[in-house]
Each structure stands twice: as structure tokens, then as C-alpha cells.
Amino acid sequence: MAAVAPRSTHGPSPTPGTRPTPATPTGPAPAEPAARHRGLALGVIAAGMLTITLDGSIVTVAMPAVQRDLGFTPAALSWVVNAYLIAFGSLLLLAGRLGDLVGRTRMFLTGTAVFTAASLLAGVATTPALLVAARFLQGVGSATASAVGLGILVTLFSEPRERARAIAVFSFTGAVGASLGQVLGGVLTEALSWHWIFFVNLPIGAAILLVAREVLPADRGIGLGAGADLAGAALVTTGLMLGIFTVVKAEEYGWVSGHTLGLGALALILLAAFTARQATARTPLMPLRILRSRNVAGANLVQVLMVAALFAFQVLVALYLQNVLGYGAAGTGLAMLPAATSIGAVSLGISARLNSRFGERAVLLTGILLLIAALGLLTRVPVEARYVTDLLPVMLLAAGFGLALPALTTLGMSAAGREDAGLASGFFNTTQQIGMAVGVAVLTTLAAGRTDRLLAEGHRRAEALTGGFQLAFGVGTGLLVAAFLVALLVLRPAPRS
Numbered sequence: 081m082a083a084v085a086p087r088s089t090h091g092p093s094p095t096p097g098t099r100p101t102p103a104t105p106t107g108p109a110p111a112e113p114a115a116r117h118r119g120l121a122l123g124v125i126a127a128g129m130l131t132i133t134l135d136g137s138i139v140t141v142a143m144p145a146v147q148r149d150l151g152f153t154p155a156a157l158s159w160v161v162n163a164y165l166i167a168f169g170s171l172l173l174l175a176g177r178l179g180d181l182v183g184r185t186r187m188f189l190t191g192t193a194v195f196t197a198a199s200l201l202a203g204v205a206t207t208p209a210l211l212v213a214a215r216f217l218q219g220v221g222s223a224t225a226s227a228v229g230l231g232i233l234v235t236l237f238s239e240p241r242e243r244a245r246a247i248a249v250f251s252f253t254g255a256v257g258a259s260l261g262q263v264l265g266g267v268l269t270e271a272l273s274w275h276w277i278f279f280v281n282l283p284i285g286a287a288i289l290l291v292a293r294e295v296l297p298a299d300r301g302i303g304l305g306a307g308a309d310l311a312g313a314a315l316v317t318t319g320l321m322l323g324i325f326t327v328v329k330a331e332e333y334g335w336v337s338g339h340t341l342g343l344g345a346l347a348l349i350l351l352a353a354f355t356a357r358q359a360t361a362r363t364p365l366m367p368l369r370i371l372r373s374r375n376v377a378g379a380n381l382v383q384v385l386m387v388a389a390l391f392a393f394q395v396l397v398a399l400y401l402q403n404v405l406g407y408g409a410a411g412t413g414l415a416m417l418p419a420a421t422s423i424g425a426v427s428l429g430i431s432a433r434l435n436s437r438f439g440e441r442a443v444l445l446t447g448i449l450l451l452i453a454a455l456g457l458l459t460r461v462p463v464e465a466r467y468v469t470d471l472l473p474v475m476l477l478a479a480g481f482g483l484a485l486p487a488l489t490t491l492g493m494s495a496a497g498r499e500d501a502g503l504a505s506g507f508f509n510t511t512q513q514i515g516m517a518v519g520v521a522v523l524t525t526l527a528a529g530r531t532d533r534l535l536a537e538g539h540r541r542a543e544a545l546t547g548g549f550q551l552a553f554g555v556g557t558g559l560l561v562a563a564f565l566v567a568l569l570v571l572r573p574a575p576r577s
Contacts (some may be wrong), residue, residue, distance in 0.1 A: 091536040116211050118236055120295040124227045124288055126191055131284050132222045135199075136263030137165075140395065141412065142274040149274065152208050162328045163212045165520075167219025167515035170321035172227045174313055177365050179228035185296040189289060190234065191224025196285030203278035214278075223509075228506035229433015236297060244432040244490070251486040260420055265413065268388050298437050311363040312357050318349030320510070327521045335525070370504055379491035379571035380508060382563045384515040386448065386484065389559035391519030393419075393478065394453060396527065397471075402550050405465060415467065418475035426482030439573045440487035447487065448564045450480025455560060458553040461548045491571065495528040519556075527552040 139146075139160060148159050151369040165171040200216035205211035233250060237243040237478055278407045326343040333339040358364040371377055400405040401415055454477035492508040531548035535541065 096241075110516045116268050117295045118242075119246050121236055122233065122249060122295070124292045124295060125188070126249050126253045127284065128188070128225050128288050128292075129229055129250060131196070131281055131288070132226050133253065134264065135164075135195075135218065135222070135281065137266035137269075138277045138396070140398070141265040142160065142269040142277050150205070150208050150211060152444060157212065158328075159212045160215055162325075163216040164319055165328060165517060166324050168223045169324045169517060170317055171220060171223035172510040172513060173320065173506045174317050174365065175227035175522070176480040176509070177508070180233055183299045184228040184232050184235075185292070185299055187228045188225050188296065189292055191226070191228075191230075192288050192292070193221070195221030195225060196281060196289070197221075199278045199281035199285065203275045203282075216291070224296075224558065227506040227509055230297050230489070230493055230508060232296065233300075234505075238467060239360050241432070241436065241524055244435055244486075247489050248427055248432040248486045250261060252424055252482070252490050252502045253310055259262060260417075267413070268410075274470070282291055298436040307372040312361060315350050315354035315367065316359065317352060320351065323347035324513070324517050327517045329494075330525065334526075359455075370507065372493060375491045375571055376504070377489050377495075380511040381570070382444070382448075382567050383488055383492065383508070383511050384490070384518070385559045385563035386451070387512050387515030388519035388522070388558040389455065389558070390451070390481065390564070391523055392475075393517060393556070395520070396552050397458070397474075398521065400461065400546070404463060404545050404549070415471065417474070417479040418472060422476050422479035423482040426479045428482075429488055431486040433458070433484055434483070435487055435490065437442045440490050441567065441571045441573045444484050444487040444491070444567055444571070445564060447480040447482070447484030448476050448560055448567065450562045451484065452557055452564065454480065455553050455557040459550050460552070461546065461550065463542050503547045519559075523552040523555060526555055 121129060128139045143160065146152065146160060152160070158214035175187060176189070195218055198214050200220055202218060205214055230250065231246075233246050234243065237246040264280070268274075268280065319440055322343055326340055326347055354366075355368075358368050359368050376413050398412050398416065401412045407415060431443065454474045457474050457477070465471060489508070493504050527548035529548070530551040531544045534544035534547045539547070
């Protein structure tokens with residue numbers, strides 16, 4: 081579920097009559113792997129990304145079964161999601177930079193191994209504490225592996241058209257994984273048990289580790305001496321962890337409570353201190369040159385707004401289907417399947433060609449307009465909706481995400497030199513997680529508040545829930561409009577020869 085340094089002048093010159101693409105990473109290049117190995121490497125990274133995104137959504141439909149089996153209290157149950165989200169979101173930036181320093185392949189293998197082992201621990205958990213601890217470790221492994229995935233791709237695929245196709249595949253796995261996770265989670269939970277939503281990761285993780293050792297480039301990194309800023313690492317990790325914790329707990333304490341405002345202010349102070357240190361440190365953890373590119377900075381900001389809005393689609397639509405229309409877990413997943421199919425068809429089938437012909441900015445703007453139409457329709461969704469007429473058009477309009485995400489990913493990585501590719505990848509993934517955390521906290525709070533007011537006024541439960549969801553969909557639409565305006569005013573089309 082994707083927001084700076086000038087473009088490098090290195091890399092192959094554009095072919096006459098074609099639009100230049102993001103700069104080829106600079107620095108000493110390893111020997112070019114065979115095309116077959118690069119294809120297998122793309123498959124390995126895509127499989128790792130798919131597993132991680134599946135895991136992020138597969139848990140949501142199994143939560144009631146987990147609560148019944150392990151005896152979670154309603155307040156404690158949220159930590160099955162929050163423990164993962166806090167670890168994942170707070171470690172992405174650090175993991176991405178460590179990949180540049182010690183080797184991105186090494187970080188990918190380590191993260192995959194940790195994630196796989198933690199999945200086993202989660203699957204055999206018999207107490208709430210053990211499951212929450214396992215979920216935190218899953219978040220650590222996910223951050224370590226996913227932070228460097230894009231960095232490996234942009235250094236491995238230097239030819240413009242190949243890179244566009246590779247990013248389309250990578251984006252496809254991220255966009256579709258969340259929707260498929262809901263389907264798979266419902267089927268596994270109903271057919272077997274909730275334990276299997278974690279056990280399914282074991283053979284996939286083992287296969288990824290086996291193949292990755294053979295096909296991923298053996299990069300050694302640029303060395304810890306080029307950016308081993310321990311104080312900066314402590315500041316950014318603590319600041320992000322505290323900030324994400326504050327956001328996910330805001331619904332419980334209130335947005336203007338002393339708890340939320342105090343911890344939020346402390347998180348901002350830590351992140352400001354990190355930024356100040358990076359401007360003066362001899363070997364900064366995050367060289368601020370990555371923020372000088374207008375397109376990279378703008379793409380990451382667009383991503384925060386877009387991902388926050390699309391939480392309303394991915395999660396609130398599922399809640400609407402179950403709590404208002406009475407769908408079961410598997411039925412909810414199947415109802416969401418057309419969205420995954422349309423996203424996949426667009427991102428894999430035509431996004432790379434459209435980006436090459438019209439440019440990433442134009443394709444991104446078109447994708448966001450389709451998403452605005454999708455959430456706009458949901459603001460009028462009725463209590464007794466008919467799937468074919470009221471919901472299926474929304475699922476098909478979700479294809480806009482298949483247009484927007486590959487274009488946004490290319491723009492977000494457009495200033496990544498070989499020495500900074502992991503950092504740029506980690507930064508792009510971090511803004512994605514920040515957007516998700518903000519979307520979770522803000523939209524669920526607004527929906528719950530509206531629902532409570534309608535219940536107090538005497539409305540039926542289904543009507544009150546629908547009113548809450550409609551408000552959240554409206555706010556999500558507003559966030560997408562803001563993302564469109566940022567993309568229109570800040571991003572610049574690449575020059576055409």
C-alpha cells in the first residue's frame with residue numbers, strides 16, 4: 081500500500097527522439113549481470129515485496145479469530161497491527177542507508193531471514209505477548225528487506241526501458257499484494273486457521289533466500305566509514321518510532337490530548353535534531369542532497385497524501401462490506417478482487433509504455449484523477465448497496481493506482497545515485513508508511529466520531545456506520561485532490577529531446 085539531489089549526468093545518453101529517464105546511478109559499477117540473472121533477481125525482489133505487502137493486509141481479516149483464540153482484549157488486539165507498523169515504519173530509512181554502506185543484497189537476505197523466522201514464531205504463538213513480539217520482529221525483517229529492494233533494482237536495471245518495466249513489476253506487487261492479502265487471509269482463516277496466515281510465509285521465504293543468494297549482485301557497499309552516524313541513527317529511529325506510535329494511539333487518547341500533543345512535539349524535535357545533524361555531520365547517515373531534487377521531494381509528498389487517502393479504500397471499504405452489507409471474510413476478499421485485478425492489469429500491462437510515451441508526471445496525474453473519481457463515488461454509497469451498480473465501478477476505477485504508483489516510484493527514485501540508492505529506497509518506503517499511519521489514525525477517528533454522533537441522534541447502526549464511512553471517503557477524496565495539486569504544481573516533466 082508508495083514522497084533531493086540533481087539528476088546525475090552519468091549513464092547512457094537518451095536515444096534520439098525519446099524522453100530521458102531517471103539518471104543511471106553513479107559510482108563504481110559492478111559487472112553487468114546476464115539478462116537471465118537480472119530477470120530472476122527481479123522475480124526474487126518482487127516475491128519478497130509481495131510477501132511483505134500480503135502480510136500487511138492478510139492479518140486484518142483474521143483479527144476476530146486471533147482475538148477469540150488467544151484471548152486478546154479489544155484494546156490489546158490493535159497491537160497485532162501496531163507492533164508491526166511501528167517497527168516497519170521507523171526502521172526503513174536506517175535500513176536503506178545501511179544497505180548503501182554494508183551492501184544491499186546482504187540487507188535483503190538478512191531481512192528476509194528475520195521475517196521468515198518471525199513468521200514461524202507468530203504462527204506458533206500461544207499468548208498475546210508472544211504474537212505481538214513476533215509481529216514486531218516481522219516488522220524489523222520487513223523494513224530491512226523492503227528498504228533496499230528499489231535500490232537493488234535501480235542499480236541492476238540501468239537501461240531506461242528495462243528499468244521502467246522492472247519498476248512496473250515492483251509496483252504491481254505492492255499495489256496488488258494488499259488486496260490479495262485480504263482474499264488469502266479470509267480463505268486460510270476459514271479453511272484452516274489463523275495460524276496459517278503466518279505459516280504460508282515459510283516456504284516462500286525459504287525459496288527467496290535460496291534463489292537470492294545465486295542471482296542478486298554481490299555488492300559490498302561503500303563502507304560504514306561513509307556514513308556511520310550513530311547519533312543520527314538514534315535520533316531518526318527514535319523520532320520515527322515515537323511519531324508513528326503517537327499517530328496510531330491518537331484515536332485512543334484524542335488528537336488534542338496532552339499525551340498526543342506532548343509525544344508528537346517530542347517526535348518532531350527529535351526529527352528536527354536529526355535533520356540539523358545531517359547538515360553538519362562529517363559522514364551523515366542521510367546526506368541532504370537527496371532532498372534537493374524537486375521531483376523526488378514532490379513525489380514523496382504526493383505519496384504521503386495518496387497513501388493516506390487510499391487507506392479509506394483498502395480498509396474502510398472492507399469494513400463497510402462486512403459491518404454494513406454483512407459480507408464474510410472470504411466474501412469481502414473476493415469482492416475486492418476486481419480492484420486487485422484492474423490494478424495489476426494496468427501496472428503490468430501498460431504503465432511502463434505510457435510512462436515512456438507521455439512521461440511519469442502526466443501518467444501520475446491521470447491515475448490520481450481516476451482515484452478521485454473512485455473515492456468520490458464512495459461518498460454517496462448507500463446503506464443497502466448493490467455490488468454491481470454501486471461498488472464494482474469503484475473497484476474498476478482503482479486501476480488508477482496501477483497508473484499512479486509506477487510513475488510515482490520512478491519519480492521518487494529519480495535522483496538515486498549508486499551510493500544513495502538504498503537511502504532513496506528507504507526514504508520512499510518511509511513516506512509510504514507515514515501516509516498509511518496518518519490515514520489509519522485520521523480516517524478511522526473521523527469515521528468513528530461521525531458514527532457515534534449519528535447513533536446518539538437515533539439512527540440505525542447500519543445508517544450510522546455508513547455515515548461515518550461516507551465522511552472518511554470524503555476526506556480521502558480531499559487528500560487525493562491535494563495530491564493532484566502538489567503533483568501539478570511541484571513536479572516537472574522530464575525534458576524531451
